[in-house]
Amino acid sequence: xxKAKLGALIISALLVLYLFFMLQRAWIMLSDPNLxxxxxxxxxxxxxxxxxWALIRELLFGSAMERLARILGxxxxxxxxxxPRTPGGKIIRAAAEEEFEKYRAETEAAPxxxxxxxxxxxxxDAAGDRRRARAAMRxxxxxxxxxx
Numbered sequence: 001x002x003k004a005k006l007g008a009l010i011i012s013a014l015l016v017l018y019l020f021f022m023l024q025r026a027w028i029m030l031s032d033p034n035l036x037x038x039x040x041x042x043x044x045x046x047x048x049x050x051x052x053w054a055l056i057r058e059l060l061f062g063s064a065m066e067r068l069a070r071i072l073g074x075x076x077x078x079x080x081x082x083x084p085r086t087p088g089g090k091i092i093r094a095a096a097e098e099e100f101e102k103y104r105a106e107t108e109a110a111p112x113x114x115x116x117x118x119x120x121x122x123x124x125d126a127a128g129d130r131r132r133a134r135a136a137m138r139x140x141x142x143x144x145x146x147x148x
Contacts, residue, residue, distance in 0.1 A: 008062065015055055019048040061134075064141045068118055071144075079103070079119045083126060096126040107136075114143035 001009075022044055029041030072078045083091045083099060103123035107116040117140035124133035 008059075012055060012059065015051060019051050022048045022051075061138070061141075065137055068114065068140060068144060072115060072118060075115075077115055077119075079122050091126050093128055096123070096128070099123060100127050112143060114140040114147060117143060 026041045026044035026048070029037045029044060032038065032041070069078065083095050085091055100123040103116070103120045107113075107120045110116045117136050121133045121136035121140060124130075124136055
């Protein structure tokens with residue numbers, strides 16, 4: 001098991017434990033006769049539901065992303081990790097932004113190919129734009145699902 005998967009597993013387990021305790025506290029407050037306590041109990045009930053939804057959504061996203069990476073890996077289509085790095089291991093942003101243009105052009109040439117969107121997502125991530133990286137990966141996942 002990779003360090004990333006182990007970390008995700010530990011964080012997920014801690015979140016589930018936290019959500020359990022939140023539900024427990026919500027139940028205690030809901031059973032109190034005081035109206036303010038009941039209102040707080042309802043509010044505490046909403047938080048675990050939203051937290052569980054977010055956790056499940058992120059785990060499904062990670063699983064789908066890993067599945068696409070496996071497919072691309074077997075096809076030999078993963079972008080190579082050749083970008084220069086700082087002594088601390090961070091990718092040099094200027095080099096990542098320069099290589100980004102190659103993947104942007106590839107995606108513009110093949111906008112319906114999930115593989116190009118996957119590689120564009122990797123390029124966004126290397127350039128430090130996590131929001132667009134996740135959006136591109138979601139689009140790649142959606143395209144792959146419709147193609148299958």
